[in-house]
Amino acid sequence: MSPAARRVIFLFALVIMAPAARLVAHSMPTFGAATSRYASTVNELAPRLRHVSNMVAAVNFDIRGFDTLAEETMLLCAVVGAVILLRGSRGERDSDKAGVLPGRADIARSDATTLVCRVGGTALLLFGAYVALHGTVTPGGGFQGGVIASSALLLLYLGEGYRCWRNLIHSAVLAAFEGVGALVFVLAAAWPLAQGHPALDNLLPLGKFKDLYSGGAIFLTNCAVGLAVTGSFGQLILEFLEETRSPEDESEPNEADT
């Protein structure tokens, strides 16, 4: 189909869908007047029943914890899929040269970059751990903290270069993070089942409100997710950076040639 034909079909669909979209936009509730009883119930009960001050964490890891378990599994599947797709001959060895575009200048890394990246990377890793650990108290949580911590790996790469970075970061460690995090979440769901309670029931001591340890099982699953997300995104970064290396030998057949 030519681009022009596609554009015509899009315009056609637009003409049909525009009145429907207008109708939906008009029949939506007034903005800024949310009256969800579920939300007000959560806001009212969760601090008292679970001793957590971050309601989003309470929803994610306790009230709708089972959904998050599914989401966590989905994240794991997507990352495994991406890793399987990208795993190949290139970049596995730390001696591989970076792929260079002909005609583009190859500028050496300055000392200032290394310094800023070392300081910034360490601080970012700490900040990620802080955000993940305080997920039950202040804004943040395992997902956000995990992503922040894994982006610190990128800063390390920027400052140290590929070879040193590969010596620091091991794929097996990241895979272990990912797997252990997911496993802890599954165990947190299965353990109450074995005791005769509903899955993901909060059986741990709840801790003190506004304390680092608060929320019982919420704290545990939150940390598990933080670990899993750090591993998952670190693994993704590793696999994508391996793609920047020029291949040792082009073993993959090129379909266009055959």
Added chain:
Amino acid sequence: MLPWLVTIWLFGIGLYGIITSRNYIHLVGCLSVCQSGSYVLLLGIGFKWQAGPPIFYDHPPGTPAVDPVMQALVLTDIVVGAAVTALLLAIAIQVHKRRGTLDPQHLRPLRPDT
């Protein structure tokens, strides 16, 4: 009213980008634009005037707060979106390796490459 219109606009402009895209990386970016429409929609549904964040650290429990369920949903949305984007980019790398192009126009399945 405005947030719903912004949602429709974001989704529409993203869809237009996907339809007219000539590069898979650009297409994945357009998909993210489509998806950000859902963030605006969810946060718009949960918003309440004169209400604080659903985090009772600075203000005590019982003060008005916006919908935490919607915020949790947006969090889920973002994480899943990031994972799917990574998967799509990995596929794009493989496509480029195998076929030497990222233009959807030249990548017709089951047909010889012209």
